[in-house]
Amino acid sequence: MxxxxxxxxxELSSEPIEITVEARAHGWRIDHYLSxxxxxxxxxxxxxxxxxxxxxxxxxxxxAARRMRVNDRVSIRLPEMPDNQLPxxxxxxxxVYEDEAIAVINKPSDMIVHPGKGNYAGTLAGALxxxxxxxxxxxxxxxxxxxxxxxxxxxxxxxxAKDNQVHAxxxxxxxxxxxxxxxxxxxxxxxxxxxxxxxxxxxVHPRHREKMIVCDEGxxxxxxxxxxxxxxxxxxxxxxxxxxxxxxxxQLRVHMQHIGHSIVADRVYxxxxxxxxxxxxxxxxxxxxxxxNDLLISRQALHAFCLEFNHPQSGKPxxxxxxxxxxxxxxxxxxxxxxxxx
Numbered sequence: 001m002x003x004x005x006x007x008x009x010x011e012l013s014s015e016p017i018e019i020t021v022e023a024r025a026h027g028w029r030i031d032h033y034l035s036x037x038x039x040x041x042x043x044x045x046x047x048x049x050x051x052x053x054x055x056x057x058x059x060x061x062x063x064a065a066r067r068m069r070v071n072d073r074v075s076i077r078l079p080e081m082p083d084n085q086l087p088x089x090x091x092x093x094x095x096v097y098e099d100e101a102i103a104v105i106n107k108p109s110d111m112i113v114h115p116g117k118g119n120y121a122g123t124l125a126g127a128l129x130x131x132x133x134x135x136x137x138x139x140x141x142x143x144x145x146x147x148x149x150x151x152x153x154x155x156x157x158x159x160x161a162k163d164n165q166v167h168a169x170x171x172x173x174x175x176x177x178x179x180x181x182x183x184x185x186x187x188x189x190x191x192x193x194x195x196x197x198x199x200x201x202x203x204v205h206p207r208h209r210e211k212m213i214v215c216d217e218g219x220x221x222x223x224x225x226x227x228x229x230x231x232x233x234x235x236x237x238x239x240x241x242x243x244x245x246x247x248x249x250x251q252l253r254v255h256m257q258h259i260g261h262s263i264v265a266d267r268v269y270x271x272x273x274x275x276x277x278x279x280x281x282x283x284x285x286x287x288x289x290x291x292x293n294d295l296l297i298s299r300q301a302l303h304a305f306c307l308e309f310n311h312p313q314s315g316k317p318x319x320x321x322x323x324x325x326x327x328x329x330x331x332x333x334x335x336x337x338x339x340x341x342x
Contacts, residue, residue: 016056017138017168021072022176030055031064034076037171038138041078049077078138078164088129091122095131096157096320101313102170103132103145103160106322109299113149113158115142128160135160136167148174148247155325156183156304161312169312174247182306183242183252184231184324186297186331187261188270190341191238195229198255202248211268212250214258224248226255234339236281237264239332241305252302264331266300274298275331280338296334297327 025033031050035043046055046064053061054077057068068074094106107113107124114125128135128145135145145160147170161167173179201221205211215221225245232239238261242252253269256262262270275296308319324332 015164016075016077017164019074019076019168019172021068021070021074022172023070025068025175026070028068029064030057030062030066030068030074033068034074037168037175038078087126089121089123089126090130091127093124093127093131094322096322097318101162101166101311103128103162104307104320105158105160107150107155107158107304109153109155109325109327112152114146124158132160132162134162136162136164138164138167147171150304151250151253151300151302153299154183154302154304155322157307157320157322158304159307159309166312170309173309173312177245178309180306180308181244181247181304183244184303184305184328185240185242185252185256186264186301186328186335187238187240187256188264189236189238189261190233191228191230191240191261193230195227198224198226198228198259200224200255200258202251202254212248212254214254222246222248224251224255226252233341234335235341237335237339239335242302253300264301265297266302270300275301277334277338280334296331299327301328301331303328 019037021033025036028036031043031046034046034055035041049055050062050064055062056075057066058073059075094108095103096106097104105124105128112123115123125142125144125146132145136147137144139146145162145167147159147161147167150156150158159170161170200214200223201217202212202224203215203219203221205213223246227243227245229241229243230238231241242256244251250269253263253266257266257269264270265272265275267273277294277296303324304322305324306319306321308317310316311318
């Protein structure tokens with residue numbers, strides 16, 4: 001017996017989404033391309049939508065095997081998803097900017113972006129449902145408005161889409177690598193170069209599926225490119241600016257580990273879960289009230305500091321910055337006091 005997904009046609013949205021095919025998707029099948037853009041939908045659902053002529057390329061219906069060409073114009077009415085929305089949660093949010101199309105959020109550390117793996121409460125997605133009347137749903141009901149993500153213990157800036165057309169336009173900017181992201185990090189060791197490029201391939205760890213590793217080209221490996229600049233060096237640490245050109249899972253954390261300078265307090269890629277004052281090899285007298293074991297930071301010292309993109313409706317360039325959170329400021333102050341490079 002065939003499943004419901006295969007035997008019955010999906011309900012389609014009334015409003016089409018317009019997409020321009022980017023260079024790296026040249027040669028992809030249309031059903032593969034759409035399932036990559038919208039991973040919450042199966043390729044089977046897209047194939048059904050194509051048969052219903054709900055997918056047009058340059059104004060004409062196509063077959064699922066149709067190959068994409070650069071600058072093809074795709075119009076699609078997405079299959080409707082079941083109405084099992086994530087319940088809203090009254091969690092405070094630091095809203096950096098908001099208009100009728102988007103919101104920019106400064107996410108705190110220790111907040112999961114969307115539910116998964118048993119973590120269904122306290123998420124950014126639940127907080128967004130409470131704070132905004134309308135959000136995009138093309139990424140699924142558990143990811144309302146979510147265009148891109150940050151790791152749970154990474155703080156900083158995220159842009160949120162309020163409708164599906166806006167979501168598609170922002171996603172296209174991310175796909176074309178037109179969005180500029182700058183992170184700040186505190187890493188172990190003194191970086192040798194003032195600036196450098198890290199270019200590798202990354203894939204899922206063969207034994208620890210929650211981790212990523214640098215690997216050879218081929219198979220499921222994906223290219224990953226990071227540019228870094230050293231802001232300040234200390235005796236045994238560095239403060240750096242990181243600019244990813246690609247957006248692979250855990251990319252910055254994996255790349256810094258790869259060059260021998262893991263991000264401070266990164267429990268997955270750095271081997272330690274926290275940084276304390278006595279980890280700084282203090283030779284001066286430490287504040288008696290604080291004590292030598294005073295905690296500085298207990299999550300990876302990584303912050304999404306700056307986000308630049310074009311507004312999805314007006315096309316106007318927009319730049320946002322989020323100041324360093326308190327734990328990173330505290331760590332830098334301790335480094336300035338006890339780790340200055342004489």
